[in-house]
Amino acid sequence: MLKAKSIAMFSLYFMLTGAMQPDSSQSESGLEETVAFPEDEGDEYPVKPTPGDGTPIIRGSQAPPGHAPWQVxxxxxxxxxxxxxxxxxxxxxxxxQNPGGERKKFLQERGEYGRMHRCGGAYLGELWIITAAHCVYVDGSAKNVRALRRVRLGTQNLTNGGATYPIDAVVIHRNYATGKHKADVALLRISTRGKVGSIVSGRLKSIRLHSVPSGHLPIADGNLLEVSGWGLTGPQNADAENIRLDKDGKVQRSPAQLLYVPVKHVSRRSCKKYPTFKKGLTKGMVCALGWAKSRADDVIGDSCVGDSGGPLVRRERNGIVRLVGLVSWGKGCGIANMPGVYTDISYYSIWIETAKQNVESGVWKR
Structure with a gap:
């Protein structure tokens, strides 16, 4: 994905956009003619101070107030x-040991907000959110996502603050297939109808995209990035029999407070050098690898189940933060010498801009 390939990449994305193919659930009217964008509301009200879970996101930290105002x-x-x-x-x-091999979900231990949490995402502005494509599939289909999923914006704590919005439209990359990792990217447009709650001024901001086709320099291996989310907080072996248990057999819980962890960028080419990823990595994927607190520690900083679709970002020296990737897949969580795999935002940046055009209510593939 060098600069010299920008023209060829643009042609490829232009061909990929194609004509819209609506899902069978496409219906109803579009957005109202006049909308109040969430970031323009500026509603001021006191937010109850609620302490977070306190458990680090696999060697991470609680996000301080305003740390990731684009996180949804x-x-x-x-x-x-x-x-x-x-x-x-x-x-x-x-x-x-259970009838039919049913997996225990530890529902009683997880609490209501933990049971309802599914994925993360990033706010792009003007009612648009980006997330992983696999996050919009419910029981193998995307046709019910608007009825069975909702979006929370403007807070870093899942127990209070912010506002929730219904999903009006979904655009899934046409090359994504259920259960696969390729083209794991989707766009959600929320509706201001049915909004619940208010957003404190400054608590929600859109994030910019990192885009080599737009002239941004490629990110070198080893450059510092950051991933955030409300996903599981314990290290997990790649062959774990139950994802709700960490590698030490402890019950996994989702934190109420947003957590983040620094990781280092690993290009797709470099990531293929890891034995586990010789196969499975395709164009449009990048990796990131955390590190342990000490040489004797076999657990590294990482994203995990529940962080899917959430932002991998780069904080530049000038204060600008750009979206580099989306949590997509991996082999276990927090295991030494095992990078996590992310959807490469730069690779899909032109698709992101074109896929938003002329979208009506419903579920679409483009």
Missing amino acids: QIYSTQSYTEAEIAHDAGLSSIAS
Whole structure:
């Protein structure tokens, strides 16, 4: 993805945009003619000070106020019933010991906000959010995402503050296939109808894209980046039988307070040198690798389950922050010498801009 390839890359993205193919759930009217963008609301009200979970995101830290005002949450609109929670409580932590091999979700231990949390995302402005494509699929299909998912903006704590919005339109990259990692990128447009809550002035800001096609320099291996989210906080082996247990057998919980961790950029070419990633890495993917606190420590800083779709960013010396990647996939979490894999924003930057044009309410592939 060198500068010299910008013209060829533009031609490729132009061909990929194509004609829109609506999902069968496409319906209803578009946005109202006059909209109040969330970042323009400026609603001032006292926010209850709620201490966060305090558990670091796999060797990370709690994000201080205003640290990531572009961070958004995608959560489920359906709560688990008391009967489902009670059923889960009676299951064994070993799936093979349960009828049909059902996996225990530890619903009772996780709390309501942890049970409803699904993914992260980043706010691009003008009601648009970017996330991983796999985050908009519910039970293998995207047709019900608008009814079964909602977006929280303007807060770094999942228990208070900010506002929630319904999803009006979804645009999924046409090359994404369910269960695959390629082209793991999607756009959500929220609606100001059905908004719940208010956003304190300055608590929500859009983020800029890192784009080599637009003239930004490629990011070198080893450059410092940062990933944030509300995902699981314990290290997890690649062959974990139950993702709700960390590698020491402790129950995984999602934090209420946003967490972040510094990681180092690893290009796709360099990432392929790791034995685990000789296959599976394609164009449009980059990697990032954290580090341990000491030589004897076998746990590194990393993103994990629940961080999916969340932002991988670069903080430049001039204070500008740019979106470099989206949490996509990996082999385990926080394991030494095992990078996480991210959707490369630069590779998809032209698609991001063109895919937003002339979108009506519904679910689309472009």
